Amino acid sequence: MPKSRLFLGKPATPGKVYGAPGAGRSGFISFMTAVALIALWFVVTRMGLIKPIFLPSPVAVYDKFIEAMTEGVANSTLAQHTGASLARVMGAFFLALVTAVPIGVLMGVNRIARGLFDPIIEFYRPLPPLAYLPLVIIWFGIGEFPKIFLIYLAIFAPMAIAARAGVKSVSIEQIHAAYAMGASSTQIIWHVILKAAMPEIFTGMRIGIGVGWTTLVAAEMVAASRGLGFMVLNAAQYLASDTVIMGIIVIGFFAFAFDLLVRYLERLLIPWKGKV
Known part of the structure; x- marks a missing residue:
């Protein structure tokens, strides 16, 4: 059965059989999350779903x-x-x-x-x-x-x-x-x-x-x-x-x-x- 990739951000370090839970970089994921939130902000305000007094x-x-x-x-x-x-x-x-x-x-x-x-x-x-x-x-x-x-x-x-x-x-x-x-x-x-x-x-x-x-x-x-x-x-x-x-x-x-x-x-x- 192939090893799950859930906890692995990259191949295990030499000498280690299993990657540690949470190992790997998350910078790109954080960047894309920020981009998605800003894009959602643009869409919501551009479509007028929320009044500018509440969310400009x-x-x-x-x-x-x-x-x-x-x-x-x-x-x-x-x-x-x-x-x-x-x-x-x-x-x-x-x-x-x-x-x-x-x-x-x-x-x-x-x-x-x-x-x-x-x-x-x-x-x-x-x-x-x-x-x-x-x-x-x-x-x-x-x-x-x-x-x-x-x-x-x-x-x-x-x-x-x-x-x-x-x-x-x-x-x-x-x-x-x-x-x-x-x-x-x-x-x-x-x-x-x-x-x-x-x-x-x-x-x-x-x-x-x-x-x-x-x-x-x-x-x-x-x-x-x-x-x-x-x-x-x-x-x-x-x-x-x-x-x-x-x-x-x-x-x-x-x-x-x-x-x-x-x-x-x-x-x-x-x-x-x-x-x-």
Whole structure:
């Protein structure tokens, strides 16, 4: 009976009898899926099956993109809106990176730190940012800091939990072997635990940057005058669906681009992932 091709994207690697489930490249399939969706968008709007106020045509969205780049929308150009949002998201991301990862690692290696931080993180992690947005405004006002702080809180929890999970995934045999060779506790953490936890940490970074972009719209509800989230919210008030869709596409583009960047850094910095 011939072997099923369901799980095989290409012939099995030499030395392997069976291909792994899900093996093979899917880039072409993803590209064709995107092309099919855009083509369906063209057909539906061209035939008038959906009113433009609900779903404008791709041409109308493109024209709005050009207008936003040149003349601007909501009192700023698209570049200015994008720059403001990038500054907020990336500022919150790097702030979370230098705080959440060390705390997550500390939670994994120290029971006192775990007892201190775990209840706090697990309590607020499931809460939607809009739930504690009023409290952030009361505490910090309506300036730039509360916007960044709101995004920071959303990113912090998944990154800290991922770092802690990475520490817990370290093989105890590796730790015992390092101790047997005379390594100190600091060397164990730095050279054994942290390196072994890197794949989980990068997963937390990918999740965190995604959560940061999803929190952007909520953050820019706080008396913002620029930003992609502000632009989308402002357009929604006037039922300008072409601007809304254009803003969603731009946000999605940058979120996807940063995810690809983190994936690239992951392959570059931890080439052993999935091989040991």
